[in-house]
Structures are given as C-alpha cells and as structure tokens.
Amino acid sequence: MNENRTYPMLMVDVILLTLIERKLHVGLALRMNPDEPFFGAWTVPGVMVRPEQDADAEAAARRALLSKAGVSSPYLEQLYTFSGQLRDSRGWSASIAYYALVPADAAPETQDKFRWVEVDSLTQLPFDHMTILQSALERVRSKTTYSALPIHLAPAEFSMSGLRTIYEQVLGGSIPGRTFERYIEQLDILEPTGELKSFGGAPAKMYRIKQRKGGLAQLGPSLLAR
C-alpha cells in the first residue's frame, strides 16, 4: 500500500555566520527561481536534497554553501529539522537546518547574488528562516560557554585578546580577561606561533589551533548536538 507514495519536500538550509568588523553577520542568498516562493528575496542558502547527488544531508548542506555562497570548507554542524504544513506555501516540507562558521578572512565578498547582513539588524526573513537563525544563535552562544566553538570564526593566527574579543562578540558581553586565559589554556587547543604582533599597544603573542592532538576532539562537531 506504500508502493507509489509521494514523500514530502526535503531540503537543507544553512545559517552561515562570520564576524565582520567585530559584528556577527549572516550570509544570505538571492532567490533566483521565478517558479519558487520568494523569488527575488534574500534568504538563507538552501537546496532541495538530491538523493542521486548528495551522499547525505550534510553533503547537501555543503552543496548549498558552495553553490549559493561560494564557501567551501566551513565548520558545519546540524542544528535541527524544521517541518510542517505551514512553513512553505508549496505544502508540507521538512528542512534539515545546519549552521556554519567561517573566519572573516575566508569569508566570500558580498556579490550580487550573495551578501552579508549584520545579525542584529535583521528583523525578518522569508519562510521560517528567522526562527532557524534564532535557533542557530542560541546554539552557538550556548556552545561558546563550554567549548572552543568560536575558534572557527578566528583567522589562522590570532592573539589571546583577539580571541577573547570574538567570544565577547558572539556572547554579547564582556569576559574577564584572566578567567578567559585560564579557560583557553585548560582546553589545551592552542599553540603559540612564536610571533609577536602589536594591535596598538604592547605586542601580543600569536597563537594557532593545535594540530592533531587529543584535545582537538572537542573542536569537531559531535554527532550529538549536545
């Protein structure tokens, strides 16, 4: 009795985040298909899942990022699956939502079909994308309090207080410097480059992410969203 059934629409949407001039920005793509809802509007990058093309949903999410935003190897983690009759005018649909983080220096430029928008200035988005964005921000802020997640927003080399500033931008509040340094040190995920660099004051020691050590496991997206 199930032989010829039709399944509901299945898509992936990706909340792409970066830090530009000390502000969190989300990447939006221009909708180009006149046969689809919100033609000409700016939305979160997303694609329909194509089983013949995408090994799994994460592969579809990477395809969405590459084709709609030109981003190739971000930190990517599944967020939540949003579903129901009402979220898309074409009918019942499910969207497997992901969020992605890219360092500012690896983020694509704003183009005619892609642009960065400051998160705090956004008040609405098509579909339920505003809800998805809010969820992603909650998740990122939450993980920031107990993991090294914001490292994926940092450039290849950075100073300790530069990293602290990134954390502060993500969390939206200040962090005691002494506490922060002890916290990062205990995570054991950074190694000094040996260089010093000045940002308008005393020179700061530069760090990079420590490669291939035990402590790095906590950087990867656990299957479990936590």
Next chain:
Amino acid sequence: MNENRTYPMLMVDVILLTLIERKLHVGLALRMNPDEPFFGAWTVPGVMVRPEQDADAEAAARRALLSKAGVSSPYLEQLYTFSGQLRDSRGWSASIAYYALVPADAAPETQDKFRWVEVDSLTQLPFDHMTILQSALERVRSKTTYSALPIHLAPAEFSMSGLRTIYEQVLGGSIPGRTFERYIEQLDILEPTGELKSFGGAPAKMYRIKQRKGGLAQLGPSLLAR
C-alpha cells in the same frame, strides 16, 4: 524542472527510554509488515511521515509512540536527523530521530508487539538504530549534567535520594549526596508534598515537580537542542 520530482523517504524514529528496576531500558517494537526490511525483527518505534495526517515531524513521532508502543504523553525531544543512501535498503532516506522519556509507573507493559530491553544488554539493532540509540544516550547523559531532564523518568512523587538514584543510573556513576541536593535545590523545580515515606531507613521527604513557575521553563524541550 522540479515539477514532478520525487523526494526521498522521510520517517521518524523514536528512542523510548524508561527506568525499570534501576536499569535504563529502551522500548522496541516488532516489525509487522512483510513488505518492509527487517520483517519480524525488533526495532525502535518509527513511522513514515504522512503529511495529510501529521501536522509536523513531532506529531509523527507521537503517532509512532502511540501506535507502536502505546505511550501517549512522554517527554519528547528531537535528537538528530540521520540520512543517506546506505541506512535503508530501500534507498536514500532521512529519519528525524527523537527521544522520549517515560516514568516507570507510566510505561506500558511488555506485550507481543512491544517490549522493553535493558540498554546495556543491547549490542545491535537493525538499520542504523544502534547509532541513534547511542546518540540518544549521549544526549540524555549530557543534559543530565546541566538540567533536570531525568525528572521525566521519575514517578509523580519521589524522594530526594530516589531522584538521585535515577540520576546515577542515567549517568552510570555515583553522585555525592550533598552536592546533588544543593544542585536540585538551586534549580528550584521541586516542591515538597509534605509527606514522609520510608524506603528501609529513616523516612524521606517526598517531592513533586513544581507546577507553572518560572523555573519550569528549563524542563521543557527547548527548540534548541543545546
């Protein structure tokens, strides 16, 4: 060009957990359809999503629980969406996985089409259900360390040390009693019933979940999986 496309299979699977005789158990359903894979095997309760019937994926998960396990109002939270070509012999599929917690005294009896199996004694399950189970356990254990999640495994009224035992069973280790009481007290989610009850020693104060207070928000499933 998308007009007549077929979408991949979309299903929900639910990891149903309870505590029986101080051990975590998972609810399994007997597969009854000879046209489907693993006919006659025990698997996690799941259904195909039916857009005309299910308001959203969570509704489908509730339908799976009610029809396959006879469970009607559990704590229910979305876990992760598993997808890909390989997880089901019928082809590319996506399963929106949920986990559910029920108190032992509200759990259905083992029947011919439904039964409880001790989690620690399970070594394999059909499809990728073992992976889903592992993820659910990780999630539950993780949330146990910073929320009152295991309360949903407790009966309507319970003692402080009874609740602590539940936490210990979920986490698989002992918890210092003094620390636990301070932790629970600070969550401000319990209220004393006024009764005392003995479990083989001095009588223990009984508690219930505090109703409709600010502190209760942390009990609900936040959309955000954390």
Next chain:
DNA sequence: AAAATAGTGTCTTTCAGACAATATTTA
C-alpha cells in the same frame, strides 16, 4: 609623556565534594 594594549601575580568569594554527626526507620 600619555594612552592603549598585553601579560601575570594574587586576593577574595564561591562552590563542589569529603566527611562527620544526628536522626529515624526496618530487621
């Protein structure tokens, strides 16, 4: 020199956990 930034030492407060002490039940 003044201002900005970086890095480190240390004091205080807070909290988790250990442990003791007391109390009340069952065997």
Next chain:
DNA sequence: TAAATATTGTCTGAAAGACACTATTTT
C-alpha cells in the same frame, strides 16, 4: 541492638572573578 537510609552541618581545596601591577607599544 545493628544495619540501612535520610538529612544537615562544616571543612577543605579548586576555580572564578576582581583587581593591581608591570611591561611594551603607538600617538
């Protein structure tokens, strides 16, 4: 009475945060 369980008080060590002090750069 002995054993089991419950509840509360208090001590200790670890960690967070506040704050001060020194150092090095730019303006």
